Amino acid sequence: MHAVFLDKNTFSADVDFSSIEHQLTRLTCYESTPPSEVLARCLDADIIITNKVLLSAELLSALTKTKLICISATGYNNVDIDAANRLNIAVTNVSGYAGPAVAQYVFAQLLEYHQQTSHHNSNTEKGLWSNSNAFCYHGKTINELAGKTLGIVGYGSLGKAVATIAQAFAMKVIISERPSASVIRADRVSFEQLITQADIISLHCPETAETKSLINSDVLSRMKKNAVLVNTARGALIDENALLNALRNKEIAYAILDVLSQEPPQANHPLLNSGLENLKITAHIAWASIEAQQRLIDLLSQNIIAFSQGKRLNRLN
Missing domain, CATH: 3.40.50.720 (NAD(P)-binding Rossmann-like Domain)
Structure with missing residues (x-):
């Protein structure tokens, strides 16, 4: 053949x-x-x-x-x-x-954000520790993942792989029921409950008519102000203009995107050119170990x- x-x-x-x-x-x-x-x-x-x-x-x-x-x-x-x-x-x-690869990507990004690893490495390289009058040098705030609530939208093999690592970090994991569901299964929470309770929301659902622009201006406005949004699924799950506005207005704290609605994106894509410090974008490589x-x-x-x-x-x- x-x-x-x-x-x-x-x-x-x-x-x-x-x-x-x-x-x-x-x-x-x-x-x-x-x-x-x-x-x-x-x-x-x-x-x-x-x-x-x-x-x-x-x-x-x-x-x-x-x-x-x-x-x-x-x-x-x-x-x-x-x-x-x-x-x-x-x-x-x-x-x-791709379960191990995607889960590793999600936590590599979350650890970078919460631990501020690059920032603290840079401080030492700049000599700030050597010039300190204390045994340590404090830079940007470090936060623990332990105790934080991770909301997973899409609980297939990828979502489950992320949940397994989250539990190892002593995080609380909540799993979204389908947004249009009339019955909430025992091991799920409603989508509406998840978006208001989660400190971190990680998207792992497919792109369908139901999930297109699932994360829109209304949803973003109901998320926690300190919430982190992670999308390793499909770009169309997020209304990109709404996300841009939410990040600019500090409606949520941070977004990590490995996918965009058009791939490859045009060079003038508004998210790529936003200049925002609370947005990180990679080139659809979460799966690609x-x-x-x-x-x-x-x-x-x-x-x-x-x-x-x-x-x-x-x-x-």
Whole structure:
């Protein structure tokens, strides 16, 4: 079988693709694929591997040879699943590979904020400790995570991984029920309760019609003034203009974003150019430890093996 990987540059250069190559007669990799070249590159492929390249119904209808689409991610809104189903093209995704990486990212950022590690390292490098008349040199305030309430929105594998570490820090963990739910499960709190009680809110839910702009001006106004918002899920979960205003007006204390509504963002994106000290943005890398990337590729190879054996593993249709 011949497979094409349309956007290999979504993975680090150090990732080993041999587990996929062993299942194929040929693997053709493209660093990236503009929309104008997708059809030509896919015409001869039995299998298409894509992370974020859009595969529309119109495009899929022209691919008479394609039997399998492997999405090298958990989210699948870039592939028209209904069209693939009509055309008898199998579609798979991967999940459960990034729990340790995302949880580590969340707490790396939270520890940097609460411990002020870079600030205190810098103070020593500047000689402020050496010139101090006391045995220590106090800079910015250090706060403990212990005793703080962490609210988790989206309690799949990623949310659970974050909760496990939070409990090790002696934090109180509360888990949001779905915002529109009429019944609150015993181990959940309402979304409204969570946003008013949590010192830290960490988002791990998918982007759906229900969750788009879940964090809006109304929600931000009801959060604690000292609250920290962390988003490692999808940028569209947050109304970005509302967040910008909330941070400027100190309605919440801090925001940590690994995702934005448009990726890559334009250079003039208002959040990127805000100049705010209470906002930190990284380039969608919370998932991207080398170990997590390798797990993803190896899971993708298992999808190919299962398909070739007539089995339904991680099928979306």
